[in-house]
Amino acid sequence: MQRGKKMRAEKKQMRIFAGLLALLSVCLTGCGRLEIEDRAFPLALAVTPAQQSGLYEFSFFFEEMDTEGSSLYHKEDAVVTAAGYPQAFTLFGRVQAAGLDDSHMQVILLSEKLLDDEDFLKSFYPYFLKEHHFSWNTMVYLLDEHSVAPEKLRESTGGRTGTYLRDMAQSDEQEKTASVPTLGDLYKEWNNREKILLLPVLAHDAPPSIDHYRMLVQGVPGETFSVDDARILQFLRGDLKKMQLQLSDGTVVSLESIRLRRTYVPAYKIWQVKIFMECEIENRVQTPATERERIMGESERVLRKQIGRVEQWAPVMDANGQLVQSQYEINLTWME
Secondary structure, rough: HHHHHHHHHHHHHHHHHHHHHHHHHHHHOOOOOOOHHEEOHHHHHEEEEEOOOOEEEEEEEEEEEOOOOOEOOOOOOOOEEOOHHHHHHHHHHHHOOOEOOOOOOOOEEEEEEHHHHHHHHHOOOOHHHOOOOOOOEEEEEEEOOOOHHHHHHHHHHOOOHHHHHHHHHOOHHHHHOOOOOOOOHHHHHHHOOOOOOEEEEEEOOOOEEEEEEEEEEEEEEEEEEHHHHHHHHHHOOOOOOOEEOOOOOOOOOEEEEEEEEEEEEOOEEEEEEEEEEEEEEEEOOOHHHHHHHHHHHHHHHHHHHHHHHHHHOOOOOOOOEEEEEEEEEEEEEEEO
16 A cells, blocks of 8 residues: 555656656747847947947948858848947847847957947956857957948948958968957956957958057057068067068068977076078979079068067067067078
């Protein structure tokens, strides 16, 4: 008798447990989630200060894309004015007929002025770490007063703002190896303040291109550099695997397999940097030995001149967290 009661009680518990599992399964797969056709997937975001103090304009750029087997297209770009990104995220869902899903964001365009806006940065950087907002690999470009206006970006990129800017970086071999800084890079630098970043600033051109670079030194905005000087700074940091030089006679020399060996010399408080690379002349099959020597000699002179122009802005941190200058030794060999 007692055994029968015990079996019936166990069966009742099993039914309750099975019911709870079914309810949990429904919630995990459906509760609180928007259907994919009810979500908007921006691929680019531009953020600029609004005219009213303390407010910002968040311009979301959409384009056709494939997600989970569906071709999605949010019909119109949208501009939301808000006190920060968390508020903009919420307001978008209220104003637009779709919930915002920023997990596919490829590019963020930040006004240079925001690099000095601590209130904005404190609300923006930590937010993208929450609940899968953005990606650490989202590329970051800057906008200054001369850059193309956000409202003109869609027209100038053929309606593919995010894809265009991503492809612009990946199609340039030098830019590809140096890589455009990411949102993760900016967040880590804002949090740790221990590195130097070079941020590309878009030109006024249509379609957009890089006009110059802005340096971020331990989280603080610094000097601006031409594209050529920024390339040399990237080279000195070991970010470039290949680079081109133009000699005085117009000869274009390709420098490849670039490697840096860095050694700290405590007695002199300086980094000794040996740079190894191979060179060749573009589109030339054979080069006589004497011509090779001349080209390598002139290439080294041109490179040293360019290094001298920017090396004061290329310090490297030592074990004590101090930025220390470097001494460079160039080792060129001919590419066989």
